[in-house]
Amino acid sequence: MRHNFGIGTFGIGTFGIGTFGIGTFGLDMRCVICKQAEVEPGTATVTLERGGMTLVVKHGLARVCPNCGEEYIDEEAAAQVMETAEQAFRSGVQVDVRDYAFTA
Numbered sequence: 730m731r732h733n734f735g736i737g738t739f740g741i742g743t744f745g746i747g748t749f750g751i752g753t754f755g756l757d758m759r760c761v762i763c764k765q766a767e768v769e770p771g772t773a774t775v776t777l778e779r780g781g782m783t784l785v786v787k788h789g790l791a792r793v794c795p796n797c798g799e800e801y802i803d804e805e806a807a808a809q810v811m812e813t814a815e816q817a818f819r820s821g822v823q824v825d826v827r828d829y830a831f832t833a
Contacts, residue, residue, distance in 0.1 A: 760794035771791050773791035
């Protein structure tokens with residue numbers, strides 16, 4: 730999944746609900762896309778783009794819908810990924826692939 734953040738700064742508020750929802754997820758959260766199944770613990774790969782930089786973070790903590798595959802990144806995980814993206818952008822990274830376990 731790819732997320733283009735444009736020219737502004739990375740911000741959790743820019744994610745919204747959809748392929749990359751953010752929030753505190755209970756065990757009984759129903760998928761907001763297909764509305765057919767309860768999401769389950771899992772992982773997601775997130776691709777962020779900004780000003781010519783591409784950052785891929787693999788194995789991010791997520792809740793995943795077993796019916797449609799929709800992924801919802803945990804709020805804490807999203808904040809860590811966003812901080813990593815901001816640091817990478819400031820340091821002039823063009824392309825980087827990281828494992829979530831090593832972003833903190």
